[in-house]
Amino acid sequence: QQQVKQSPQSLIVQKGGISIINCAYENTAFDYFPWYQQFPGKGPALLIAIRPDVSEKKEGRFTISFNKSAKQFSLHIMDSQPGDSATYFCAASMNNQGGKLIFGQGTELSVKP
């Protein structure tokens, strides 16, 4: 019930295309859903995050869509660029657990020029 399932494991997108990564969770007590971007040999960097009281959040080319009833959330990267090539992790946490993050398995995105 604590798991967050992420798909796909890897994704290849052409430059200018839309990259879509999906995550699903079981525990309805989760109240914070961040996405992290990680480049090889670096720590993850917070990209965008959403709370369950909104269905969508957009920051620049990055959008989170959140479906509370389906217990799913997704990351959309518009106009994907080669510089977006990285591993992306979704995560979920509960405020009453001190912010402990449960991570998805990760998606390796490759944007081809």
Add this chain to the structure above:
Amino acid sequence: GAVVSQHPSRVICKSGTSVKIECRSLDFQATTMFWYRQFPKQSLMLMATSNEGSKATYEQGVEKDKFLINHASLTLSTLTVTSAHPEDSSFYICSASGTPPNEQFFGPGTRLTVL
């Protein structure tokens, strides 16, 4: 976002030695710090959670006597890998959060290689 640093960025040590990794929050007070390890092509695995001035809470399967965590101040936490062995070779990453606790900021990671 807030800045978290780690030192060293890379360390190579001989089997049986101990290694200390520092994690600092540079521009905010971190009430909670987290330590993760990450193997190649895998997700982050939480090792322990530490609150300033308290004993760390270790995840199931993580040996507390092998991975010593100290969170002595609101800006510094240390992870000491005691009697390191080659299987401890990994990428160790810390993160820090303030108030509210949800948002975590990650350090750049420390690559540990045990020969």
